[in-house]
Each structure stands twice: as structure tokens, then as C-alpha cells.
Amino acid sequence: xxxxxxDETLHEILQHSFFIxxxxxxxxxRDRRFSWYSRxxxxxxxxxxxxxxxxxxxxxxxxxxxxxxxxxxxDFARTLQANPTLGRMVHNLRLEGGYGRLLPxxxxxxxxIGVLSLQTNNLxxxxxxxxxxxxxxxxxxxxxxxxxxxxxxxxxxxxxRAITKAxxxxxxxxxxxCIGCVWIDSLEVLFTALTETPLLSELGFSEHDLxxxxxxxxxxxxVREAQIRAIRxxxxxxxxxxxxxxxDVPQYVKELLVYEDTEVTLR
Numbered sequence: 001x002x003x004x005x006x007d008e009t010l011h012e013i014l015q016h017s018f019f020i021x022x023x024x025x026x027x028x029x030r031d032r033r034f035s036w037y038s039r040x041x042x043x044x045x046x047x048x049x050x051x052x053x054x055x056x057x058x059x060x061x062x063x064x065x066x067x068x069x070x071x072x073x074x075d076f077a078r079t080l081q082a083n084p085t086l087g088r089m090v091h092n093l094r095l096e097g098g099y100g101r102l103l104p105x106x107x108x109x110x111x112x113i114g115v116l117s118l119q120t121n122n123l124x125x126x127x128x129x130x131x132x133x134x135x136x137x138x139x140x141x142x143x144x145x146x147x148x149x150x151x152x153x154x155x156x157x158x159x160x161r162a163i164t165k166a167x168x169x170x171x172x173x174x175x176x177x178c179i180g181c182v183w184i185d186s187l188e189v190l191f192t193a194l195t196e197t198p199l200l201s202e203l204g205f206s207e208h209d210l211x212x213x214x215x216x217x218x219x220x221x222x223v224r225e226a227q228i229r230a231i232r233x234x235x236x237x238x239x240x241x242x243x244x245x246x247x248d249v250p251q252y253v254k255e256l257l258v259y260e261d262t263e264v265t266l267r
Contacts, residue, residue, distance in 0.1 A: 010056050014046060018060045064092035065110075073098030073106065080109035088112055095119065095131065103130035107137040117144040120159050120180075132159075135166035141173060144204070147180035160189070167193040177204025179234060187215060191222045204232035204260075211246075220250055231256045 005013075047054045047061065067073050080087040087109035094117040095103075107113070116138055118131070145163065167173065167190070176194060194200055203223075209215060210233055223231070231253065 010053070014053070014057050015060050017046060018057075018063070058086075059089045062086050062089040064094070064115075065090050066094040066096065067098040067106075068096035069098050070100050071098075073100055073102050077102040077105045077109075080106060084109055091115065093117070099129055099131040101130045101133075104134040104137060107134045113138060114140055115142045115144075116140040117146065118163070119146045120163065129159075132162045135162060136169060138166070139170055139172050141199075142175040142177075143167075143170070143173065144177045145179065164189050164193040168196045170197065172199060173197040174199050175202040175204060175232075176200065177232065177234070179204075179206045179209065187218045191218055194222070195226065200226065201228060202230045202232060203228060204234060206234050216246075216248065220253055223253055223256065224250075228256060230258045232258050232260050234260050 044061070046057050065076065067076060087106075088111065090110040091112055092115040093110065093113045096119040167176070173194075176197075178190070203219075205215070205219075210219075210231075219231075222228070
């Protein structure tokens with residue numbers, strides 16, 4: 001029966017085995033190289049069914065890539081150098097580590113990255129920080145910035161400045177999500193950079209960060225002046241109710257809120 005299905009239909013069926021959560025992946029152990037956890041079966045097993053399934057499913061396997069160590073970065077860089085076609089299949093890149101000198105090589109061979117997710121508290125210091133050299137090579141439409149260190153350090157400030165500098169260059173940005181209180185210390189610089197992104201229409205924050213007293217006045221002013229159509233609230237577990245009840249939250253901000261659970265796909 002499956003052999004009679006068009007490739008497009010088979011693609012739609014197989015993609016459910018490659019479902020990728022945006023935020024909850026931090027707590028989930030991955031089951032395959034260069035990609036994320038699947039709730040059904042190991043997706044690499046699907047590539048072994050037959051040559052046709054290998055051809056249809058390979059783009060799904062490489063659509064989203066997660067790198068969290070220097071070894072994975074080196075392995076993936078070698079893979080793309082040996083087979084550049086695979087690099088063009090990468091549309092979503094999540095970095096939780098592996099920020100060494102080979103990162104610009106990966107970005108060069110993956111020109112179609114539209115969604116970039118960075119866990120910034122793991123960034124190394126210069127001169128080993130390959131991300132700072134790779135940032136100008138990206139041109140994403142969506143950026144997720146995660147930092148759960150909950151503390152302000154000299155390294156975090158350097159990284160925040162480099163990333164906000166890159167935001168000014170990324171003219172295709174439509175959504176920027178900041179998850180983690182460390183970004184509170186850089187909000188003025190961050191929002192100033194975002195004023196130079198002409199297509200930006202959505203912002204995203206965790207529920208806890210959204211209620212931070214330092215964020216509210218800056219966010220409210222920015223939303224009023226910019227063409228923001230939605231403010232996405234992640235990890236909703238009830239705290240948002242207190243934010244909505246606050247009298248200092250303008251009605252126009254409340255009307256922009258969109259609630260997301262942690263199973264939102266990157267697509």
C-alpha cells in the first residue's frame with residue numbers, strides 16, 4: 001500500500017516522526033544524530049525501510065539540526081563538506097554547544113537556515129567562540145535566545161552585545177524570542193537593535209520573564225512604537241494570570257498576547 005502513495009503523501013506521513021518541540025527539548029534525551037527526540041520511534045530506522053523511504057525521509061532528518069558539543073560540530077562539518085546537498089536541507093539550527101572554529105564552516109554549507117535557536121549561557125570566551133564569527137553569516141526569520149544562567153557575567157554581556165549587533169544585520173527577522181532573565185540586563189540594547197529590523201512582527205518571552213518588572217515598561221513602549229502583531233508567551237503554567245491582572249499592563253499589550261505550550265514545532 002505504501003508503495004502506491006505519491007512522494008508528497010509519504011512525506012506528510014513520515015514528518016510526524018520528526019516532530020520537534022521548541023522549548024521542551026532541553027529536558028529530553030535525543031535518539032538520533034544531528035536531530036531531535038521523536039516520541040514514536042527512532043527516525044533513522046525509517047531511512048532503512050527501502051531506498052524510496054531513504055530518499056523521502058532524508059530531508060526530514062536534516063531539516064532540523066541540534067549541536068551540543070564540539071565533537072558533534074566537527075562530525076557535522078565533515079558530513080556537510082563531504083556531501084554539500086545535505087547542508088541545503090538544513091532549515092532549523094539549534095545550538096546548545098559546539099561553538100568552536102568549525103561553526104562558520106557549517107553555516108557556509110547550510111545557506112537555508114531560517115530558524116536559529118541559541119542557548120547562550122554555554123558560549124565560550126574569545127578566541128574560541130566560533131559563534132561570534134558565524135553570526136554575520138546567518139539571515140534567519142526566527143530567532144530563539146535561551147539563557148537559564150539567571151546571572152549577569154562579563155561573558156554574558158559580551159555575548160549579548162554580539163548577538164544584538166547581529167540582530168541589526170538580519171533584515172529578514174520576523175520573530176525574536178528571549179527566554180531567560182539574563183536578557184533583562186540587555187533589553188534596552190536589544191530593543192534598540194530590533195527597531196532596525198523592518199519585518200519584525202512577533203516577540204516571544206517565557207511566562208516568568210514576561211512578568212519581570214524591568215521588562216514591562218520597555219516592552220510596552222516598544223510595542224506601542226513598533227508594528228508588533230503578537231507577543232508569544234511560552235511555558236504557560238498559570239503565572240500569566242497575575243500579569244494580566246496588573247493595572248500597569250496596557251490593554252493593547254494584553255490583546256497581543258498569544259499563549260504557546262512547550263510542544264510548539266519549529267516549523
